[in-house]
Amino acid sequence: MIELFHVWKQYQRSQWALQDISLQVRRGEFIFITGPSGSGKTTLLKVIFRELFPTEGQIVVDGLNILKIPDHRIYRLRRTMGIVFQDFRLLFNRKVFDNVALPLQILGFPRKEIRHRVFNTLRLINLHHKMWDYPAHLSYGEQQRVAIARAVVNNPKIILADEPTGNLDPELAFEIISLFKEVNKQGATVIIGSHDRELIRHFGHRILFLQAGKLIGKEAL
Amino acid sequence: MELTVNSLWQYRGRNVFSVTIICLSFLILGVFLALSNNLQFTAKELSSNMVITFFLKKNIGPADREALQQKIKNNPLITGVRYVSAEEALRRFQKNFPELQSILENLKSNPFPASLEARIQERASASSQVLKFVNEASGLSGVEDVQFNRDWVEKMESLSRLARAVGFFLGGILILASFFIISNVIKLNVLARKNEVEILRLVGATNVFIRIPFLLEGILLGALGSLVSLGILFLVIKFFPIYLGPSLGALQELIRFRYLSLSQSFSLIAAGGGIGLLGSASSLARFLKT
Numbered sequence: 001m002i003e004l005f006h007v008w009k010q011y012q013r014s015q016w017a018l019q020d021i022s023l024q025v026r027r028g029e030f031i032f033i034t035g036p037s038g039s040g041k042t043t044l045l046k047v048i049f050r051e052l053f054p055t056e057g058q059i060v061v062d063g064l065n066i067l068k069i070p071d072h073r074i075y076r077l078r079r080t081m082g083i084v085f086q087d088f089r090l091l092f093n094r095k096v097f098d099n100v101a102l103p104l105q106i107l108g109f110p111r112k113e114i115r116h117r118v119f120n121t122l123r124l125i126n127l128h129h130k131m132w133d134y135p136a137h138l139s140y141g142e143q144q145r146v147a148i149a150r151a152v153v154n155n156p157k158i159i160l161a162d163e164p165t166g167n168l169d170p171e172l173a174f175e176i177i178s179l180f181k182e183v184n185k186q187g188a189t190v191i192i193g194s195h196d197r198e199l200i201r202h203f204g205h206r207i208l209f210l211q212a213g214k215l216i217g218k219e220a221l
Numbered sequence: 222m223e224l225t226v227n228s229l230w231q232y233r234g235r236n237v238f239s240v241t242i243i244c245l246s247f248l249i250l251g252v253f254l255a256l257s258n259n260l261q262f263t264a265k266e267l268s269s270n271m272v273i274t275f276f277l278k279k280n281i282g283p284a285d286r287e288a289l290q291q292k293i294k295n296n297p298l299i300t301g302v303r304y305v306s307a308e309e310a311l312r313r314f315q316k317n318f319p320e321l322q323s324i325l326e327n328l329k330s331n332p333f334p335a336s337l338e339a340r341i342q343e344r345a346s347a348s349s350q351v352l353k354f355v356n357e358a359s360g361l362s363g364v365e366d367v368q369f370n371r372d373w374v375e376k377m378e379s380l381s382r383l384a385r386a387v388g389f390f391l392g393g394i395l396i397l398a399s400f401f402i403i404s405n406v407i408k409l410n411v412l413a414r415k416n417e418v419e420i421l422r423l424v425g426a427t428n429v430f431i432r433i434p435f436l437l438e439g440i441l442l443g444a445l446g447s448l449v450s451l452g453i454l455f456l457v458i459k460f461f462p463i464y465l466g467p468s469l470g471a472l473q474e475l476i477r478f479r480y481l482s483l484s485q486s487f488s489l490i491a492a493g494g495g496i497g498l499l500g501s502a503s504s505l506a507r508f509l510k511t
Contacts, residue, residue, distance in 0.1 A: 049423070051423065072427075072428060074422075075422070075425045075426060075427050076425075078422075078423060078424065078425035079425035081425075083423060083424070085423075089416075089419075089420045089423065090420075091417055091420060093227065093228075093231065093417070102421075102424055103424050103425060106421075106424060106425050106426045106427075106430055107425075150424070
């Protein structure tokens with residue numbers, strides 16, 4: 001489903017964010033990427049949805065070399081993915097409903113279907129009562145849940161989540177990962193970048209450990 | 222659409238500025254267009270009432286007059302001929318210029334000659350054939366003089382053409398300026414929402430999906446600007462004659478202030494929308510390329 005071949009990423013001279021990363025993620029797999037702060041988790045996720053281009057290497061998603069997709073066609077790749085950004089990237093001039101509805105509107109879903117799906121997704125993360133609020137009126141944790149709802153609302157084939165539980169209390173964090181597991185059960189491939197060892201240990205899936213941009217295998221948790 | 226309206230409200234300061242500039246540009250174009258329309262209309266009114274007056278010699282007999290009248294009537298350019306006797310000409314003068322009554326009283330005899338008034342086909346009034354006919358008719362027996370004043374009509378028509386040309390020139394320059402202003406205002410709006418555009422791209426929006434609200438914004442700004450200019454023009458045309466008051470005198474009837482035609486009004490609104498669309502499309506093309 002997702003294959004990385006000798007991927008290197010350099011932001012500045014002599015500073016490598018990713019070093020020779022090669023990995024394969026099978027369809028329907030659930031993976032945690034972990035490692036200390038600055039180890040390259042976010043960069044790794046960003047090259048997969050092509051927000052960043054690797055300095056070297058190739059990335060194949062669903063049989064397609066994503067580095068060869070022209071800019072005006074990149075939307076096709078992103079429509080197959082649900083992405084939870086570390087900084088949420090919510091639209092603060094739109095209500096919670098509109099933020100979550102965005103991927104469905106982009107895909108051209110009918111209004112009725114959009115209302116139905118958005119409400120159900122927000123109910124899953126217990127935010128349906130704040131559907132008509134603006135994100136600025138929500139707490140940090142609530143904003144994070146809205147970002148998660150937006151990522152899963154259209155049942156994407158791939159979910160990439162960068163620290164999706166970073167600001168949530170342990171109980172809610174477990175609920176959120178359970179939600180991702182639910183989506184995974186329905187066939188989605190899920191990759192979660194997280195430094196929360198407790199959480200990762202609890203769910204016990206395949207774990208990739210990054211350190212200074214290098215993939216060093218499974219960490220001894 | 223809701224998104225577009227929200228954005229227009231959110232950045233209302235700069236949007237009001239751009240609507241004002243568009244409005245002024247279209248107002249100038251509209252004023253000259255209305256002026257040209259009015260002159261054109263006046264010229265048409267004048268030419269539709271255009272007659273050739275054949276002043277008759279004093280000694281012409283009724284049979285010769287009849288023959289002359291028939292001869293003039295036979296010309297295909299003429300729609301009708303009317304005999305105006307010397308007495309009728311005097312009565313007309315007395316009616317039209319009552320203040321000059323005293324001059325007539327001092328005269329012993331009627332100074333006005335009898336005449337034949339030939340009405341010309343409306344379409345033919347500007348043709349060279351009429352001028353040719355006037356020249357030929359002046360040599361007919363029994364005709365003392367021929368009067369045909371086309372100068373006013375021609376002057377009105379020239380003025381109308383001039384007003385239209387000036388309007389299109391000045392309006393054109395200003396509309397070009399509005400194009401760049403809209404383009405820059407939309408660019409500022411896009412830059413202010415750069416983050417939003419980026420997020421839309423990341424969640425899989427196509428360029429078309431991203432562009433549509435901005436294009437709608439441009440169309441609305443342009444159409445609103447030209448609509449406001451039409452409103453102002455309407456008020457100007459409605460109240461200008463009231464402001465001028467009776468000073469226009471007899472001209473009041475001739476120079477009636479007419480508004481732009483419906484098709485012209487719609488064309489100006491469409492042009493406003495079009496300018497807005499092009500302005501926003503050009504700034505988006507540059508922005509979305511990067």
